[in-house]
Amino acid sequence: MAFLATALIYAAVGQAGASGYIAIMGLAGFAPLAMKTTALSLNLLVAGIGTALFLRAGRLSWRNVWPFAVLGFPFSMLGGAVHLSENVYFPVVGAVLILSALQMARTAFMGKAAGSDAPATPPFAAALVTGAIIGFVSGTTGTGGGVFLAPIILTMNWGTARQTAATTAVYNLINSFAALIGAYAAWDHIPSSLPAWLVAVAAGGTIGAYIGSRFLSDRWLRGILSFLLVMSGIKLIW
Template sequence: MQIEFLALLAFGVAVLYSSVGHGGASGYLAAMALAGMAPAEMKPTALALNILVAGLGTLRFLRAGLFEWRAFWPCAVGSIPFAFLGGATVTADVTYKRILAVVLVLVAIALVTPIAKDRGGRTMPVWIGVGIGIVIGFVSGLIGVGGGIFLSPIIILSGWASTRATSGIAALFILVNSVAGLAGNLASLKALPDSLPWLAAAAFVGGLIGTELGARRLTPQWLRMLLSVVMVIAAFKLATSK
């Protein structure tokens, strides 16, 4: 797959994910899987792009006052050390591909599943938040994502924050988890591809557009459908490859 097309996919992923405060790692991983990149390259690249886009989203959503500290810190306390441990965990390429395939299918389903209306206002029990953070943190570090795609629906459906505040929570959660996951395996930085600057530029521009869409409450439904199809195809390729 040519770098131009991969950069275009990264742009589209960043637009969609950043509009709801996410970094887009699962989307980048799907695109790289379709491109046939090695897992050793995929994880650090996805996390690096995640840090860039989630960092941008964090700044924008925090400035807009879209954040709930009480729904963030318990999850972060549990997730950060376990994202580090997940990042430090070495898995065989075949095992990694199978785990990632399952995650991509789950994310594809989440992308096309309608989210319930806001029920914000409830207080998250600290011990539950820490427990959720531990599980999400380890899985995120293991496969190379920030975990926002898992955390956001839990917060919204539990009524611990409004949909818009959840965007800010997810952005910062993804940022700290991505940094922790990458820190858990600093040696992986040597595997970053030469094409990273092009992918980073595409993701950055997509992130700028996506956060603006999020601020205006616009939802690119067609992009969600398209990305879900890409993820299912990527999952099939991962599941059938050796």
């Protein structure tokens, strides 16, 4: 049930839930390699569902996606092959999530009202660099990348919250696939319970992506995501 609820809430804001899955497994005492490979596997499925539903709802702009993905894919694969020790893994992932949460909260509650400025198209060079850096970090940590990319897109006004949700859903799909390939040497650490967890996150992800692609307001999308990020970060650090 924890994985199902996590997938539902994250999918509503265009995320696949890797940071949430990592937090759950961290509390349950899983080893970093098991957490990383399992989170990427679950992330891949939920991101695929989210991408399909956002595409069907007409929310997806490929022009906003592919510049981030061009270098995001190979760098995620490189990151997937890097395995951090437990003492490094938890603090690094937790700190980055909390910083991202603070920035997301600022854009949700202290920034300009949604729609007050027309969003700009992401500059190609900046999107390439951003995609590469986030790709490597997310591949190394097993977080998929969307939780890092979303605050940047919103801060730079490269898309509305709903467009950002659609963009990060695709980015999560691409980067999770690449990072999982890069981490092939650790596949034997994936728990035997993974099939049951895949069913749970598929159900939660489908419901969440449907809600997020059609009903939630921009401010609610940002607020929910900021709360999820900070809670995940705190759990990983402590």
